Amino acid sequence: MKLLKQRSILKTLFIPYTILFIIIFNFLMFYFVMNESTKIKTNALTTLNSNIKNINNNLDVEINSLDTLSQNIIYSNLIKDHFIKYINYNSESLSNLSEHQKIDNIQNTKILYDLLVTMMGPNHPIDQIYLYDLHNLELGVGLDNSSSYISVNNKAWYDDVLSSKGDKVIYFNKDDRLGRYSPYEEGQYFLSLYRVYYNTLNVPQGIIEVKKSFKNIFTIIKDFNDAYGSNVYIYYKNGQPIYPINQSSSTTNYYNLISTNVDKNISNNLFKYKNEYVLFDTSSYSDFTIVATIDNSKLMSPIYEYIRTNIVLSLLITFATATLSYFIAKIITTPLNKIYNQVKGFQITDDASTNFKEIDTHITELNTLFKAFLKMQQKAKKAMTNELILQNREMQSKMLALQSQMNPHFLYNALSTIQAMADEQMNEEIIIMCQSISRILRYISSDSEQLVSLTDEIAHTIDYLQCMQIRYDNDLTYTLNIPDEMQNIKIPKLCLQLIVENAVKFTTKTELPWHIDITGYVTDTHWEMQIKDSGSGFAEDNLKQLQEKIDSINANGVLPNLELNGMGLMNIYIRFKILYNGKQIFRLINNTPNGATVIMGGIKL
Template identity: 50%
Template sequence: MGNIMKQHSILFTLFIPFTVLFILAFAIFMSYFIITESDKAKTDSFITMQNNAITISDNLDAEVTKLDTVSQNIIYSSILKEEFSDYIEYQQSGRGTDAERLHNRETISDLLISMIGPNTPVNQVYLYSLQAGGIGAGLNNTDLQEAVSNKIWYDPVISSAGSKVIYCGEDPAISKYLSSDKNQRYLSLCRVFYSATNVPLGIIEVKKSFEAISNMIEGYQYSFSEKIYIFDSEGNMIYPADDLSEGKQYYEAVMSQNAEDIDGDHIIFYNDAYLLAQTSDYTGFSTVVAVDQNQLLAPIRSYLFTNLGLLFFIMLSIIVLSFFIARFISRPLNRIYLNLKNFDITQDDSTEFFQVDTHITELNALYDAFLKMQNKVKLSINRELTLQQREMQARMLALQAQMNPHFLYNSLSTIQAMADEGMDRQIMDMCQSMSRILRYISSDKEQLVTVDQEIKYTIDFLNCMKARFDDDLIYNIVIPEELRNVRIPKLCLQLIVENSIKFMTKEKSPPWKINIKGSYNEQYWEIRVQDNGPGFQEDELRMLQEKIEQINQTGVLPNLELNGMGLMNIYIRLKLLYGGEHIFRLENADGPGGAIVTIGGWKENE
């Protein structure tokens, strides 16, 4: 009675481990899933930030490009150079009538306005004389009286020797025409204006209101309440207009992390905010995106809490589900127990088995029945192994049969080419060699032959090829004596040599060389076939390796067609013969050209 109490029903025995296992597995999975998804959400957020920074930087580059295009049009205008030279001469010498000066002034203004164009990509163009004064076109068409040397950007522009200099500042003279805000800021692009003889005449300043850029930045849809700051190449903040010390701190923090270059992939954490910067190679402007940590992690926290609640709910569901699964499984086991209790498969006293008490009534009875069936299972396994061996032999024969039409197809193609060249004697010799080779490959008595036999018929094949290519084909065979009696799948070497000749003669000029070298040691043997052809293409090697990996993973052998079947045929037969413990390498020789195919096996698998 005490022994009965120690045993448990199958329902109870299944329910407890199922529940624990399911809850543990699901808890591990959900923990991994939540951590992974949280990292992914964070990464996606950073990608969004980076894309915004890149987009803003690209749009800013586009605006500067418009300024640069107008300035380029101006500096390459020969007419404008002539007219502005006259303008400077009028200013310096005082020569010319008022009508001439007026005409000169209007001509320059008209040229500048025409270069701005009807779409007005810029708001204002100033053409300054290096001595004094200048001409404005656009919103402000008045003459300039201020000396250009007083401008803040004068020294950098002069030292740039014609390269662009970008500056952001105010211009009250044109703000009254564009906006009620007299403090409206403008993006200016300046460069030296040269004469036809490369003598500096003045400075071009092309301006555009920064309002359009500000509207573009403020019009973006920001997911995490990002803050955008834009700095020029000197580190001066040009957006937003307010001098925020916070933005300057962010910029210095990013620069201190990478003083040489600001990279859009570089994200740092500073002062409870994530910072990301993008610097334009074209303008030198840096766009800094700052996101508060709490704003960035808010959706992630919500996601975590949602999944934790879901996890708790699913764990409760698992307990209920485990009970029903255990009850579902126990019912057929109870029926099996009742069927096996009085079922005697065989009476075999040749083997003595030990009784095992599983402490489960049903499993004890099942175990007794399984012990009696053990010998039957052994016999079934032996039969299964025999069937598998016969199946492997049948597959080897099928693969070998595939090679008969393959060789005949290639040989007939060679004979046709020789006939076109009038090589009658060589065709006779080749037909004799083909006869011996066909007898060899058509024999189904054995799928395995010695290396010595394979080398003999490979030489016959090479002689067939020499009948066509004469001294343009050179081969060398070195096989150690201890390797000659090793048994290999029939036609392995012949197919490799045939493949080498096919690609050498098609893609390389003679001479064509083939070296066959064998090696044999205590651990393994291998045969290496090397040619001096173009070698394997990278995509060919990748494709062959993918096919090999697919065979190894799935165990399914592909259908091989007549064209391109050689190397895969060899690999499949080696795999069937050695059960995967074989050597098969495809590689290119060091230096220019040359393919190497190596086959072999481990000594214990001979």
């Protein structure tokens, strides 16, 4: 029987929910893995693309520094004048010069060197400047400070530079003459920028060559280290391979691939060639094209590793979940039967048919358990409803009884005051006082509502204060400041007037002036009223006792019965606590140097 019970629970709970969990979990895991795999691939290609753009930007910076310097030299009339003078002196044999001309030539050459060194600047953003005439003169400043005769028109770049009509021409080559100053192979390769400069008649006068070592770019490429083993290639606009150096003929020319596929299979500077992803970026300024290639197997390697890890994790979680579900189902079986037996055996009536009976081993006990709980809930709810109705009626009776009471001393004193005013023929004051007392009695005797608007309570309080002013011959003053948005707030009936009455009682036992201040405050969440007087304040013992009673109520949650013999401050506190369900505001404070303040309020209902 026990085995059948376990098997039934497993079939109903363990097997379906475990299978459902496995399906949902594996579906989510599959979605997560595929999504993350796509992200890994996208991030890898994005990072690679960002790196080649960074290399191209550095190349642009290098070319820009060369270009800027070349233009500074071209637009320097001082350099032009001294170089023309240098050409004139050195175009023929120096032996034909006079001693004065020789000295002048030396001085002119020195000035020209100094001007070019100044152009290079203290930080040497470039490595070499060469000035050529259009025939056979060369003047160098930088790594190679020399003056020599060469055949300029036999240079590989000569025709391209002359046909450029003053635009920049860029070459990249190995320079053995300057390379001897560097111990590294990378330092033997240079970027060269050429420009033709003209005289004022727009006639070509010579050629400027500005050179810079390529070692900075080599360093950037070598530092470009990613986790996928990508390769970097640099090409100039005509497809000339720049990097890597000394590429073999078998090396794929990716520049040609880009040119042939530019309108076909390229998307966002990315295409696939054989088993490689190829990314490229071409500078519109320098015409260099940076290419990065990454083998697909290397790109997918971390993705495959990620998938394998998640598959193993998924299997482990699935096994752990199935095992845990099995033991939970097994553990739940015994408590369920115990709860079922206890609930079924628990009945309010003494009907013998409801006594515990032997049951079979099917899952139907869960339905019976639910029905038993439902019966208990219905009975408990009905009993609780009746109890609440009785408590509510009791509370309403006490509240009505409290509202119906009035301090007899007020009536005695009012009648005495009216009698005294009659003796003094104060007819107008008698009329005002009688009208006020009439409204007060009408307000007190009305038992239609336990809660009243603040407007009604304030009107009742003002009637009371007018009676007190007449009684004390206007020695008692009061101020009232209530925001308009507080007028419709509901409060327990007679609370405000009784606090004011208590304030008047203690204030008039002191020396003049006698003043009562009633001020209201309201926020988005709560409201409060402050009743201040100029009396002697609360006695410390009384204030302490009141606070202890309030703290006791807040601590244990038990409300004492409302006192019918007088509506003191504790009665008002209890009424506010019932109304605002513990979210009331009620504080008693002694003012400095004299007087007391009662603060009451609550949340906005």
